[in-house]
Amino acid sequence: xxxxxxxxxIAEKPVSIIYRWLGDRIFLTVVVALGxxxxxxxxxxxxxxxxxxxxxxxxxxxxxxxxxxxxxxxxQFRFGALPFIAGTLITSVLAxxxxxxxxxxxxxxxxxxxxxxxxxxxxxxxxxIAAVPSVVIGIWGIFVFAPWMRDTFYFPLYEWAANHQxxxxxxxxxxxxxxxxxxxxxxxxxxxxFTTALTRDAIRQVPKEQREAARALGATKWExxxxxVIPYSRGGIMAGAILSFGRxxxxxxxVAMLIGNNNNFPFSVMGPAxxxxxxxxxxxxxxxxxxxxxxLMAIGLVLFVISLIxxxxxxxxxxxxxxxxxxxx
Amino acid sequence: xxxxxxxxxxxxxxxxxxxxxGGEGSRxxxxxxxxxxxxxxxxxxxxxxxxxxxxxxxxxxxxxxTNNRVxxxxxxxxxxxxxxxxVEQTIMFGMTEAFLSDEVMKDVESSTGGRAFNMxxxxxxVVATYNLPGIDKGLVFSADVLVDIYMGRIxxxxxxxxxxxxxxxxxxxxxxxxxxxxxxxxxxxxxxxxFSRVSDEWRERVGFGTSVSWxxxxxxxxxxxxxxxxxxxxxxxxxxxxxxxxxxxxxxxxVVNASGNIIEPSFEATTxxxxxxxxxxxxxxxxxxxxxxxxxxxxxxxxxxxxxxxxNNAISNRRQAEELVRFLIWSITEGQxxxxxxxxxxxxxxxxxxxxxxxxxxxxxxxxxxxxxxxVVL
Numbered sequence: 001x002x003x004x005x006x007x008x009x010i011a012e013k014p015v016s017i018i019y020r021w022l023g024d025r026i027f028l029t030v031v032v033a034l035g036x037x038x039x040x041x042x043x044x045x046x047x048x049x050x051x052x053x054x055x056x057x058x059x060x061x062x063x064x065x066x067x068x069x070x071x072x073x074x075x076q077f078r079f080g081a082l083p084f085i086a087g088t089l090i091t092s093v094l095a096x097x098x099x100x101x102x103x104x105x106x107x108x109x110x111x112x113x114x115x116x117x118x119x120x121x122x123x124x125x126x127x128x129i130a131a132v133p134s135v136v137i138g139i140w141g142i143f144v145f146a147p148w149m150r151d152t153f154y155f156p157l158y159e160w161a162a163n164h165q166x167x168x169x170x171x172x173x174x175x176x177x178x179x180x181x182x183x184x185x186x187x188x189x190x191x192x193x194f195t196t197a198l199t200r201d202a203i204r205q206v207p208k209e210q211r212e213a214a215r216a217l218g219a220t221k222w223e224x225x226x227x228x229v230i231p232y233s234r235g236g237i238m239a240g241a242i243l244s245f246g247r248x249x250x251x252x253x254x255v256a257m258l259i260g261n262n263n264n265f266p267f268s269v270m271g272p273a274x275x276x277x278x279x280x281x282x283x284x285x286x287x288x289x290x291x292x293x294x295x296l297m298a299i300g301l302v303l304f305v306i307s308l309i310x311x312x313x314x315x316x317x318x319x320x321x322x323x324x325x326x327x328x329x
Numbered sequence: 330x331x332x333x334x335x336x337x338x339x340x341x342x343x344x345x346x347x348x349x350x351g352g353e354g355s356r357x358x359x360x361x362x363x364x365x366x367x368x369x370x371x372x373x374x375x376x377x378x379x380x381x382x383x384x385x386x387x388x389x390x391x392x393x394x395t396n397n398r399v400x401x402x403x404x405x406x407x408x409x410x411x412x413x414x415x416v417e418q419t420i421m422f423g424m425t426e427a428f429l430s431d432e433v434m435k436d437v438e439s440s441t442g443g444r445a446f447n448m449x450x451x452x453x454x455v456v457a458t459y460n461l462p463g464i465d466k467g468l469v470f471s472a473d474v475l476v477d478i479y480m481g482r483i484x485x486x487x488x489x490x491x492x493x494x495x496x497x498x499x500x501x502x503x504x505x506x507x508x509x510x511x512x513x514x515x516x517x518x519x520x521x522x523x524f525s526r527v528s529d530e531w532r533e534r535v536g537f538g539t540s541v542s543w544x545x546x547x548x549x550x551x552x553x554x555x556x557x558x559x560x561x562x563x564x565x566x567x568x569x570x571x572x573x574x575x576x577x578x579x580x581x582x583x584v585v586n587a588s589g590n591i592i593e594p595s596f597e598a599t600t601x602x603x604x605x606x607x608x609x610x611x612x613x614x615x616x617x618x619x620x621x622x623x624x625x626x627x628x629x630x631x632x633x634x635x636x637x638x639x640x641n642n643a644i645s646n647r648r649q650a651e652e653l654v655r656f657l658i659w660s661i662t663e664g665q666x667x668x669x670x671x672x673x674x675x676x677x678x679x680x681x682x683x684x685x686x687x688x689x690x691x692x693x694x695x696x697x698x699x700x701x702x703x704x705v706v707l
Contacts, residue, residue: 070542072541072542073538073539073540073541073542074521074535074536074537074538074540075541139557142554143557143561147562174506176506176558176562178547178549179547256511257554260511260548261511261548261549262546263542263543264542264544272547272548281512282513282548282550283512283513283540284407284513285378285409285513286407286409286512286515287539287540288408288409288412288538288539293409
């Protein structure tokens with residue numbers, strides 16, 4: 001009744017043409033143009049990367065490039081992407097594995113347990129970590145974190161291995177502080193805010209009725225979270241984790257500063273390694289040879305494709321795992 | 330909130346993609362800038378980042394010298410970018426720490442009907458920086474010792490090879506942590522070209538270039554990355570440009586040169602290293618210099634200019650060409666005064682001589698404008 005009254009009173013006023021149909025048309029055009037421009041932009045990036053990487057892919061073959069382990073711009077001019085693909089996937093997967101449970105726990109605490117003021121403070125601090133530029137995290141890593149890790153963990157571990165289990169030494173690698181392990185921990189730190197924020201949003205979207213129903217069945221608070229809240233929000237949580245994974249894959253500066261940048265495959269646990277973004281940021285500026293440049297572009301293309309796949313998986317998982325199984329209610 | 334966070338994630342991912350394509354931003358800058366040449370002239374150059382502070386200071390100084398008439402706009406985009414933009418003729422001069430290859434020289438000759446000149450503009454020197462508790466200066470290295478360290482064969486500081494060069498120094502039994510540049514850089518080019526000169530094995534296994542496949546060690550990003558890793562790791566050895574090491578109070582070693590003299594790095598020793606018999610086109614790496622008192626790990630940074638300036642699409646009229654030549658002459662003569670205060674070594678007489686000979690051959694539509702201007706200015 002109320003609604004009808006309101007609509008009626010608007011219709012009675014004389015309205016200019018822009019509010020009738022022209023406005024809609026203009027808005028539609030603008031929105032469609034903007035939407036298409038995103039698609040075009042992604043297409044243009046793929047086009048340029050494919051074109052520029054053609055020389056390297058022709059020289060080594062797609063499979064040869066993807067599985068090649070030599071990266072030698074000095075003598076042989078052979079370029080293979082496997083060390084960097086492996087470095088990227090290992091660091092990202094492990095960083096996510098380290099970050100996932102703490103991040104979900106923080107999100108549950110903020111959303112369900114913490115008093116409002118405390119939750120507010122924690123939330124803002126988490127956002128603050130996300131806002132710190134990665135180059136700043138990298139500098140902190142070089143001067144504070146890596147030396148501390150070296151003195152506290154790597155050196156004692158290395159010495160223990162040298163005395164008791166010498167066979168472990170090649171696996172552990174040199175305990176300098178700048179290497180794979182440090183990069184993984186820093187990456188985990190950097191993606192925690194993203195997983196936390198997305199998980200908390202997913203938890204907040206759980207309808208009140210779900211919680212009340214669980215409570216009405218006699219569930220304790222933890223049982224309610226376990227049986228009603230998490231199953232309902234698992235799609236959002238998984239999507240958040242996968243998007244954080246995508247962020248870890250693309251993270252460049254902090255990783256390049258801390259991973260030690262060594263192209264010799266295979267890598268060791270504490271020793272220096274390299275990732276796809278780190279080799280691009282390191283070598284692109286001063287790459288003089290055409291084949292070298294083209295190989296770097298090809299690595300960019302691989303990175304593009306991997307990120308695309310990760311995003312598609314995220315979209316699929318969100319749909320599949322949501323409580324309605326992708327059907328709208 | 331969710332939307333904002335998602336947007337943030339998307340933005341960061343987008344930035345990491347765009348990062349790959351950088352360095353070509355100013356493709357059409359030269360044309361648009363040069364159109365409005367009503368009295369004022371813009372000279373556009375781009376290239377290596379190592380000489381960028383010097384060129385920027387020269388540009389400031391030169392604007393004062395010409396009463397704001399000539400502005401030199403230098404973009405530090407790296408040697409690779411400098412060479413590419415020079416060949417694509419989007420800039421008036423390029424700047425590089427690796428001279429043009431024969432292949433590129435030939436391409437330029439067939440596309441413009443004239444040569445590409447590589448003119449030395451300043452010198453780069455690379456010193457071995459180290460972190461040894463108790464020994465903050467005066468360590469001596471030889472070519473063989475440095476190569477063996479970077480090959481991973483000498484792994485402790487009290488190795489007899491190092492001890493023999495440093496009698497009386499109390500070398501600790503620390504493991505050596507090798508640090509190198511991870512980003513492509515002219516510094517690496519000079520460092521590895523020195524190793525390739527003194528060791529056949531290095532030349533065949535690793536070679537030289539702005540990036541190489543290092544046998545051992547960790548990579549630091551930029552001068553600051555190497556310095557950070559060296560200063561934070563007891564027992565580390567790395568390499569930095571001399572000016573950076575001086576500025577940050579880092580310990581660096583002297584090197585035994587080809588004539589058997591122990592040379593302490595200094596701007597004079599670097600200048601001395603280049604004061605040798607140079608080829609006419611100055612395309613030479615003089616690491617391991619034959620100069621008796623020259624510091625052996627040094628090299629030129631070159632300015633790239635076409636012989637036939639009228640065939641460079643970035644230069645649209647004769648006035649621009651003349652101002653470019655004037656700037657070239659100024660930068661190798663009076664401009665050199667700025668060197669020491671900024672941490673660069675001065676060009677030696679031999680290089681200035683070669684530069685003047687090359688400038689003398691610069692042409693505009695067949696006219697020898699280089700020769701004319703040299704007579705007017707000098």
